[in-house]
Amino acid sequence: MKAIQITHSQELNIVELPQPAQPGEGEVLLRLSYVGFCGSDINTFMGRNSMALNPVIPGHEVGAVIEAVGAGVPETLKPGMVVTCNPYTNCGKCASCRNQRVNACQHNETLGVQRNGAMKEYIVLPWEKIIPAGSLTPKVTALVEPMSVGFHAVSRAQVTDIDVVMVIGCGMVGMGAIVRSVMRGATVIAADIDDEKLALARKMGATYTLNTRTEDAHQRLSEMTNGFGPDVVIEAVGSVPTYQMAVNEVAFTGRVACIGYAKSEVSFQTKYFVQKELDIRGSRNAQPSDFRAVIRYLERGTCPVDDLITKVIMPEEALETMRWWSENPGKVFRILVEF
Incomplete structure (x- = not known):
């Protein structure tokens, strides 16, 4: 064969x-x-x-x-x-x-x-x-497996309908996180450096988009969240700047779910971990229940x-x-x- x-x-x-x-x-x-x-x-x-x-x-x-x-x-x-x-x-x-x-x-x-x-x-x-x-x-x-990884990150972040969720990275895994957050009733901010991917993120249900290459991310996030910052940030890129952005921009007492693997060490202002009393959680692979949830979503025919x-x-x-x-x-x- x-x-x-x-x-x-x-x-x-x-x-x-x-x-x-x-x-x-x-x-x-x-x-x-x-x-x-x-x-x-x-x-x-x-x-x-x-x-x-x-x-x-x-x-x-x-x-x-x-x-x-x-x-x-x-x-x-x-x-x-x-x-x-x-x-x-x-x-x-x-x-x-x-x-x-x-x-x-x-x-x-x-x-x-x-x-x-x-x-x-x-x-x-x-x-x-x-x-x-x-x-x-x-x-x-x-398409089920990569989307399920994004679904699992949303579960790890315990996203609810009162959350504002920023998803950094609008690849397949990030799209899964966007979809699952929307399904849970959250307001979603999609962040990427590619306008075509951001346009597709809107089709997937994101309320706001943010091009982190051409826009002032901190200012725009402040405008979108009434100065609070996003309640949840899901990092789906795996780079030094995106990991730092996740910690810097998440709201006080917020949650950060990390999917991406950074290729090098990342330096943080660790005072934010304490001052914001952050929950920082890894998210790896997916559970069988995440696969089933993606299949049910795709069966709707709206994707x-x-x-x-x-x-x-x-x-x-x-x-x-x-x-x-x-x-x-x-x-x-x-x-x-x-x-």
């Missing part, structure tokens, strides 16, 4: 692998329809992802169809069903697992990062990792999914596309590979 393989030296190859046999006990064989390239994949391609195998088959944003099921698989999972998958592992023994926050397992291995992923024609997974996608098409289903898909490519176009993406990082929402 055909698969895409990335090394850390800006190389990408199409390789042939043995097709999986029939699934064993407790396993499900998936036929991949669409798999998304995400930010971790471009970092792997550019040699900047220290967590990734080398070489590695990428892919954990999955839209697939069940091909076959093994013995012991629940009858609710049947051949022909459109599904996605929970791409994270959990050890069951670490502090996170003990506290039932398996998405933050100390020993997690994500598909396409710490272990070979789903960017191939078939994959076998334990049935517990299979998530039915309801009425969604496989193409739309490939402008075509605007979220930058390109659909065939595997043979992957190398050229990744080179283009590395030169145009701000212009990509999601690139889907069609198998």
